[in-house]
Every structure is written in structure tokens, then in C-alpha cells.
Amino acid sequence: MSQAAEIVRISAPPAPYFLECGHTVYAAGDQHPNRHNIGVFDLLFVESGILFIGEENREWALGPGQSLLLLPDRYHFAVKPCEDRCSFYWLHFRTVCAWQETSPAVPPTLQTEEHVRKFGALPYSIQLPKMWDLPYPEQTYQLMDKLLGYSAERQSSAYWSSQQTFEELLRMMDLRQLEQYASPVVTLAEQAEAFIKNNYRSELTSESFSEALHFHYNYITRCMKQVYGMTPNEYLLHYRLEQAKLLLLKTEWPISGIAREVGFKNTPYFSNRFTLKNGCSPQQFRKQYSH
Numbered sequence: 562m563s564q565a566a567e568i569v570r571i572s573a574p575p576a577p578y579f580l581e582c583g584h585t586v587y588a589a590g591d592q593h594p595n596r597h598n599i600g601v602f603d604l605l606f607v608e609s610g611i612l613f614i615g616e617e618n619r620e621w622a623l624g625p626g627q628s629l630l631l632l633p634d635r636y637h638f639a640v641k642p643c644e645d646r647c648s649f650y651w652l653h654f655r656t657v658c659a660w661q662e663t664s665p666a667v668p669p670t671l672q673t674e675e676h677v678r679k680f681g682a683l684p685y686s687i688q689l690p691k692m693w694d695l696p697y698p699e700q701t702y703q704l705m706d707k708l709l710g711y712s713a714e715r716q717s718s719a720y721w722s723s724q725q726t727f728e729e730l731l732r733m734m735d736l737r738q739l740e741q742y743a744s745p746v747v748t749l750a751e752q753a754e755a756f757i758k759n760n761y762r763s764e765l766t767s768e769s770f771s772e773a774l775h776f777h778y779n780y781i782t783r784c785m786k787q788v789y790g791m792t793p794n795e796y797l798l799h800y801r802l803e804q805a806k807l808l809l810l811k812t813e814w815p816i817s818g819i820a821r822e823v824g825f826k827n828t829p830y831f832s833n834r835f836t837l838k839n840g841c842s843p844q845q846f847r848k849q850y851s852h
Contacts, residue, residue, distance in 0.1 A: 567691035572658040572684045579727035582652040592639035601653040603631040610647030613640035626698035650705040673790045688736040750788035809847045
């Protein structure tokens with residue numbers, strides 16, 4: 562399997578959403594239309610023949626089993642007409658989240674706090690290959706045929722089926738799901754995140770991070786800062802406060818009990834950090850959502 566030369570990183574949630582798809586057959590002499598700023602991601606999967614296509618100053622000759630992700634704000638053009646019959650699938654999708662085209666060697670830089678404020682959840686960076694030799698082309702074609710089949714169904718059922726199938730396709734193409742493409746920096750940052758989520762009620766020290774993850778704490782810190790924009794301690798504080806918000810909404814426990822439950826030994830310190838982060842005290846936060 563060839564290594565992806567470039568990737569497109571898309572922040573989620575919310576996940577990218579499916580718009581439309583199709584299956585096109587070009588005869589010899591036919592070519593892809595030239596387009597500029599179409600406003601949607603255009604994902605191509607070549608089934609047979611060769612598709613000659615370009616984007617800005619890049620050109621590709623896509624063969625069977627290869628995919629290409631064209632970006633919404635670029636100029637797409639035909640390099641030259643098809644020399645023989647060419648069959649390919651195409652799919653349009655959008656995202657409301659930030660995205661960027663970059664090298665796999667460059668760790669994602671996610672605006673974590675901004676993303677949480679806007680969407681209420683920690684960001685995940687979907688990593689889609691720009692141009693790729695599909696590891697399972699037949700499975701990809703089957704998913705595309707399923708998507709095409711939903712166009713004949715009622716919208717009330719086709720909408721959910723289409724989105725589910727599209728997300729299955731995205732998951733299959735997400736390089737973070739494939740070990741051979743995993744970045745060591747991202748992998749360690751994710752392991753540190755999981756360690757925090759599983760142990761946030763306990764007192765976590767630099768030694769406990771190093772012992773659990775088998776790396777020096779300074780390196781763990783650099784990785785988390787690159788991937789999540791936060792150090793392990795900043796992420797720990799963020800996660801504890803998010804868990805406290807859930808308990809304030811779902812229980813009638815006293816503030817001191819919630820503070821202890823999420824890992825704070827000192828209730829005034831918990832209240833102070835909560836107020837700084839959310840602009841209101843824990844009591845005020847609970848009151849604004851209670852009857």
C-alpha cells in the first residue's frame with residue numbers, strides 16, 4: 562500500500578455530511594469539466610480506465626482503485642481527454658468545521674477550547690488522503706453503489722441510510738484508523754488523553770504519566786500540546802470541569818461532593834476554576850438549568 566503524499570484534515574464533531582453522489586462513464590475523448598470554487602468537497606473513485614484531472618498547479622492520471630479528494634475552494638480542470646473508456650464514482654460532501662491540506666508528518670493543530678465552545682465537544686481530526694491507492698477498492702465501490710441506490714427511496718429513510726453509509730466510507734478512508742499511517746505524536750497524545758479520562762478522579766503527576774505511557778513527561782507534554790493545544794495538566798483540568806458540568810445537571814449533589822468526585826481536593830479552588838472557565842459559579846450554572 563502506498564504512503565499518502567498529502568492529507569486533508571477535517572475537524573469533527575459535527576461530522577462532514579453527505580450531499581450527493583453519482584457514477585459517470587466517459588468514452589474516449591470525453592473529459593472532466595473545468596470548475597472553480599464549487600463550494601463542496603468532490604471525492605472521486607476510479608473504477609476502470611484513466612481519468613486525467615488537475616487541481617490548481619497539480620495534475621493526476623487516476624487509474625482503477627485510486628481515489629482523489631478535490632477541495633471546495635480550488636480550480637479543478639481536465640488535464641486532457643480520456644484515451645479509452647473511463648468509469649468512476651463521485652461524491653460531494655460538506656463540513657461546517659475547520660479543515661486544512663497538509664503533510665502527514667505535520668501534527669494537527671486543533672483550536673480545542675474554541676471548538677468546545679462552538680460545538681460542545683472535544684475535536685477529532687479526520688485525516689483523509691488527498692490521492693490514494695484504495696486498500697479495499699471493491700468494498701468502496703459497494704458502498705458507493707449503496708449510496709446510489711438510496712436515491713430511489715423515500716427521503717425519510719434515505720437520509721439516515723445515506724449519512725450512515727457515508728460515515729462508514731469516511732471511517733474506511735480515515736488514516737487515523739489505519740496503524741501504518743498513525744503518527745507517533747498523535748498516537749502518544751491519544752494515549753495520554755485516554756489515560757486522563759480513565760484516571761481523572763485521581764491525583765495525576767508527571768511521574769504517573771511517564772510510568773503509564775513509558776515516555777518522559779516533557780515529550781508527552783509536547784505531543785499533547787501539538788495535537789490538542791493543551792498540556793496534560795490543562796487537558797486534565799478541562800476534562801474535570803466538563804465532568805463537573807454533567808454532574809451539576811444530572812445530580813443534586815452538593816458542590817463539595819461534585820468537586821471531590823471529579824478530582825478536586827479543595828472546593829473553593831474548584832469553584833474558582835469553574836467560574837474562570839464558564840463565566841459563572843457552579844451554583845449559578847446549576848440554577849440556570851433548574852426549574
